[in-house]
Each structure stands twice: as C-alpha cells, then as structure tokens.
Amino acid sequence: MSPSFSSESLHNSVAYINGRVYTVNKDAAWAEAFIVDPEGNFSAVGTTKDIEARAHNDDLIIFDLRGQFIMPGIHDAHVHMLISGIGMLSHVKLPMGGLNSDTVGEELKKGSCLCKYAHVHQDWLVGTAYQIENFHRESLDKTYPDTPVLIRGGAAHSAYLNTEALKRAGYDIESEKDGQGTRYLRDERGHLTGEMAEMSMSKALTTIPRPNLSHVKRALRDAQYMLHRAGVTSCQEASANSLMLHGLRELEAEGALKINIHPHIVYAPDWLAEESTEALHRLIDDSAFFRSKHVDTRFVKIILDGVPLEPYFSQAGLTENGRVEESKLFILNVHQAVQKYDAIGMTMKIHCTGQGATRLTLDAYEAVRKTNADGPRHEIAHCNGVHDDDYKRFNELNVTAEMSPAFLFVNPLAAASGGLMDWNFPKMLKANAHTTIGSDWGAGELPDLLPCMAGIVESVGFGDKQLGGERICRMLTLAGAEAVGKEKETGSIETGKKANFIAVSEDLSRGDFDKARILTTWFEGEIVYEEH
Known part of the structure; x- marks a missing residue:
C-alpha cells in the first residue's frame, strides 16, 4: 500500500x-x-x-x-488513583459535617443503597467520612451487628470500625497493645472504641478483602477520566500496590492508558497499600516488570509520620532540644531504605508533615548524597512542616519539595492548626527549592488544582514580587516533569516533546485561577476530555 x-x-x-x-x-x-x-x-x-x-x-x-489559552498538560505530583476510583464506585460517602456516633449507622445505611458496585470487599461495608464525633463501635453494631464495617476518615489516616470488623481483623478489643506509631482510642474501661489512626489500622486494612482485577481496571479508568477533567496528563501515584500495577499493565496492553503514570510503590506502612510488607518489598524488587510506555515504576513511597489533625496530632515534630519525636514515626529504618533504593536509582517520596520527620528525611538524603552525589532526585511529600533551618537543604541536596494537598493551602482547617500546616511557598522559592504541587486526591471528588492556586498566586516570593501565574504554571507542568526525570519528553510545548496540552477558560499565566475551567485535554494529540 x-x-x-x-x-x-x-x-x-x-x-x-x-x-x-x-x-x-x-x-x-x-x-x-x-x-x-x-x-x-x-x-x-x-x-x-x-x-x-x-x-x-x-x-x-x-x-x-x-x-483559547493553551498550556502543557498538568502534572499532579500526588494522587491516589486506585483509592479514588474504588471510592467513587464502591464506597459509601458520608456527610462531611454533623456526623456523630448516634447518626452514623443510619447515614451509612442510606448511602449504601447508592453504591454503583456492591460486594467489592465481599461482605465488608466500607465508607468514607471526614470525622465522626464521639464515635463508639456499639453505635454501628446496632445497625450492622454481623456485617464488618470500616469507615475511612481523617485524610485517610484514621478509621472507624464496628465490633465485627475488629474481631475479623484480629484486634483484642479489651487489651490491644500499643505499638510504634499506633493511635487507639479507648473507652472508660480501656476497651477499643473502634476509632483508630495511623499504624493502628494495619490489621484492618491488610485484612479487608481486596477487589478483583476487573474492578481495579474499572476504577482506574474512571480515575483516569477524572484526572483528564482536571487537565492532568501526567501524575505521581502515591500508594501503588500489586493490584494497581497489574491493572495498569493490562490497561496499557489494551491501549486504554492515556496518561503518564509514575507509581510510587509502597515500602511502608503496609496499611497504605492494603498489602503485606513482604509482598510490597518483593513488588519493588520486581518493579521493572511493570514498566511500559506510559508507566514508570522507578519510584518508592514511605509514610514516615502522621497528620497534624485533631484528635491525633500524629505528626513527628521536634522537641525543645531539637530531637525528632521518634514515638510518632512509623518506621525507624528510613536511612537504610533510602540508601538501598538510592543505590539502584529509585526515587524516594517520603511523607513528612512534622518538622522532625522532615529533618530526619533530609538527613537521610544528605547521607546518600555524600556517597552517591549523582543519585536520583528524591522528594519530600507535603512539606507543611519545615523548620526554618531546613528550607535551604532542599536545593543543596537536590530534593523536590512536593507541596500537597493543594486544597488545604488556603483553608480554615490549615489556618486553625496553630502553624502546624504551613505550605510556605515564599520560603521555598527564596531557598530556590525545586517545587511541585499535588492534589493528594483520594476522596473521589474532582482533583481540580486550579481553584486551589487562586489562594497562593499573590504570595510574596522575592521582595515585593508576587508568586505569580507564570511561576505556578511551571510548578504544575515542567517542574513535575523534572521531578520524575521526564523534562526532555513532556512538561512544555516544544518541538520533539509529547503533545500533551490543555485549553483553559482563563489565562493562567496572569494568575486568573479562580474561575478557570478545563475546556479540553489532549494526550499525545488525542482529545481525551471536552467540556460539554
């Protein structure tokens, strides 16, 4: 022919x-x-x-x-695609406010009728909520005496379980022991109320039955579409597990993957990936098997501490004498993990929300820089808790400051944290830190970063200069490509690069983020989303 x-x-x-x-x-x-x-x-x-x-x-x-205003496709530096996809399709979404122990059972019953796909976790019922006031498992037991119920809350760092769920997961309701990084709430008898946070969730989240691969693929396709709606053509997945990588592999083979994904395979803690530590470490060792045209698996994830949210305040801060609050750390071998994976060229993304966790991670990165100066660019996720002495170290150590979750940058919750949630863009920029932005998408809502940028666009960066639209556009695009080592392939509109671009209703270079809408998203020249 x-x-x-x-x-x-x-x-x-x-x-x-x-x-x-x-x-x-x-x-x-x-x-x-x-x-x-x-x-x-x-x-x-x-x-x-x-x-x-x-x-x-x-x-x-x-x-x-x-x-139309055209720019490169957005790189979201922190998403949870599988968690979000499963949540949209199969989890009961409970009201954000006014939820308490007396009402949660009925709300859960009403919401369970609206799930598109039931029995994803066999006979377990799973929901999501921000917070449940005065929770006690007995309130759920009245509505669900024989069905195990797990409700995820507190930015996914806490959970609420009924008695049946506690029993199936192997908790000792009367005398469960505390461990490294655990947070159990107990009643006046010292028994578990069913509310728990951080490392306490390991038994529950590694016990709950997992969805089959067909449903995983269904969830990933839905999540991909939501990212396209938000103008995202490249992302860093922050909680990759075996099911997700197998799902991505099959979607790629079917030609259904229309996004560049950089899965950060979980090293620890196991509850983040809902998979055993041993299996996760094997998965990291076998990560090359899952690489493909649109999937790059050279990344590892660790959650080192918790979150600065009441009633847990599980972030690892610094004591008065500058020591790290080790009792709030989830693992105590972060130096060894960084050394192991840095040596084989894998990028570490380490979750840090407290100044102590951030400093400890920077110390680990500094140690490997002394022996492997040209090693991969590592990351610190969130960066809301950074001591003034440590901002300069990001640039010195070639570490990406991944700022997330974007919806909290300007938010009453962050403002009320007493300085514990401080995404200080001016200090990062003054220190010349390589900075990216992530949604930390995991609740099923549209991961739209643009409205979140409206609150920071006028932040003072250098002297009397504003942060500005152009600088934010770069953080959302080329800086993300640089963070994953793809700046020669994506991140800007240049000859020879992939044609991943978006049409936006407003000129973002001028900082017009407030009312901006994604009109069209193209991935490798193909329209994958159009506003209707």
Whole structure:
C-alpha cells in the first residue's frame, strides 16, 4: 500500500492555529500555533502564519483554537488513583459535617443503597467520612451487628470500625497493645472504641478483602477520566500496590492508558497499600516488570509520620532540644531504605508533615548524597512542616519539595492548626527549592488544582514580587516533569516533546485561577476530555 495511505505518515499531522499558547519554555514562552505529528509529538511550534502556511503546503488538517489559552498538560505530583476510583464506585460517602456516633449507622445505611458496585470487599461495608464525633463501635453494631464495617476518615489516616470488623481483623478489643506509631482510642474501661489512626489500622486494612482485577481496571479508568477533567496528563501515584500495577499493565496492553503514570510503590506502612510488607518489598524488587510506555515504576513511597489533625496530632515534630519525636514515626529504618533504593536509582517520596520527620528525611538524603552525589532526585511529600533551618537543604541536596494537598493551602482547617500546616511557598522559592504541587486526591471528588492556586498566586516570593501565574504554571507542568526525570519528553510545548496540552477558560499565566475551567485535554494529540 502506498505510504500516502498510512495513518502514520507525516501527511496525517494536525496543525493547530490561532491560540494563545503559553509554552512554559523559557526560550520562547509564547506561541500561536503548532503541529502535532501522527505519533503524538509536537513537530513544529510557531506563529499562526507560519504553521498555517506549512499546513496548506503539506495538505494537513487544521484545528482552529479560536483564541483559547493553551498550556502543557498538568502534572499532579500526588494522587491516589486506585483509592479514588474504588471510592467513587464502591464506597459509601458520608456527610462531611454533623456526623456523630448516634447518626452514623443510619447515614451509612442510606448511602449504601447508592453504591454503583456492591460486594467489592465481599461482605465488608466500607465508607468514607471526614470525622465522626464521639464515635463508639456499639453505635454501628446496632445497625450492622454481623456485617464488618470500616469507615475511612481523617485524610485517610484514621478509621472507624464496628465490633465485627475488629474481631475479623484480629484486634483484642479489651487489651490491644500499643505499638510504634499506633493511635487507639479507648473507652472508660480501656476497651477499643473502634476509632483508630495511623499504624493502628494495619490489621484492618491488610485484612479487608481486596477487589478483583476487573474492578481495579474499572476504577482506574474512571480515575483516569477524572484526572483528564482536571487537565492532568501526567501524575505521581502515591500508594501503588500489586493490584494497581497489574491493572495498569493490562490497561496499557489494551491501549486504554492515556496518561503518564509514575507509581510510587509502597515500602511502608503496609496499611497504605492494603498489602503485606513482604509482598510490597518483593513488588519493588520486581518493579521493572511493570514498566511500559506510559508507566514508570522507578519510584518508592514511605509514610514516615502522621497528620497534624485533631484528635491525633500524629505528626513527628521536634522537641525543645531539637530531637525528632521518634514515638510518632512509623518506621525507624528510613536511612537504610533510602540508601538501598538510592543505590539502584529509585526515587524516594517520603511523607513528612512534622518538622522532625522532615529533618530526619533530609538527613537521610544528605547521607546518600555524600556517597552517591549523582543519585536520583528524591522528594519530600507535603512539606507543611519545615523548620526554618531546613528550607535551604532542599536545593543543596537536590530534593523536590512536593507541596500537597493543594486544597488545604488556603483553608480554615490549615489556618486553625496553630502553624502546624504551613505550605510556605515564599520560603521555598527564596531557598530556590525545586517545587511541585499535588492534589493528594483520594476522596473521589474532582482533583481540580486550579481553584486551589487562586489562594497562593499573590504570595510574596522575592521582595515585593508576587508568586505569580507564570511561576505556578511551571510548578504544575515542567517542574513535575523534572521531578520524575521526564523534562526532555513532556512538561512544555516544544518541538520533539509529547503533545500533551490543555485549553483553559482563563489565562493562567496572569494568575486568573479562580474561575478557570478545563475546556479540553489532549494526550499525545488525542482529545481525551471536552467540556460539554
């Protein structure tokens, strides 16, 4: 067959014209038009006049952008795709406010009728809530005496269980022992109330039956669509487990994966991945098997401490004499883990919300930099608890400051934390830290980062200068690509890079985030989302 009849020939490129294209390329920040070749790459970037002339000369299809603001696709530096997907399809979503021990049973009963897919966890009933006031398992026992019930809460760092769930998971209701990083709430008799946080959840979350692979794929497809709605074409998955990697592998083989995913396979704690520590460590060892065109598995995740939320306040801070609050750490071997995976070129993302956990992690990164100066760029997730002395170390140690969850950047909850939740962009930028932004998406809502940026765009960065739209656009795109070592392939609109781009209702380069909407998302030149 003649090459002219092949869909892979350059004759099948598409020319996009009449756009306001913010490229995030410092050498040519603005353009009007570009050409996307059949393989989904930018083959030319320039003016409408030049691109239109080439299109007519080569007889290309022309797409008129009609003056829309165009920028590279967003890189969300912290998502939980599988947790979000399963939550949207199969978990009971309980009210955010006004939920207490007396009402939770009836609310759960009402909500369970609305789940699209029941019996995902066999006979367990799973829900999500922010907080349940004065919880005691006996209130759930009245409605569900024989059904194990688990409700995830507190930014996924806590859980509420009824008596049947506690028994099936192997808890000793009358005399369960405390351990490293555990948080059990007990009644006046010293018995478990069923409310617990952090490492206390290990037995429950590694016992609960897991969904089958078909449902995992279904959840990942739904999560992918939600990310596309938010303009996301690349992301870092922060809680990858075996089921997720097998699901991604099959979706890739089916041609259904339309996003670049960088799964951070969980090293610890086991409750994050709902899988045994031994299985997770084997998964990291076998991670190369799961690499593919759109899946890069060179990443490892550790949650080192908890969250600065009442009533737990499980973040690991610093004592008056500058020591780390070790009782709040989830693992005590972070130095060894960093050394092991740094040596084989795997990037570590370590969750730190307290100043002590952050300092300990930076110390671990500094130790490997002394023996492996050219090792991978590691990350600290969240970065809301950083001591003033430690900001400069991010740049010195080539560590990414991954700022998340974005919805808390400007939020009454963060403001009321007494300084425990401080995402200090000005200090990070003054220290020249490599900075990215993540949604920490895990609750099933749209992971829309744009409204969250409205609250920080006027933050003072250097002297009297504002943080500004252009700098935020870079954090949301090219900085993310740099964090995962893909800056030569994605993150900006440049010739030779993948054609992952979005049309937005407002000019984000000017900081117009407040009312901005994603109009269209393209992945490798293919429209994967359009606003209707």
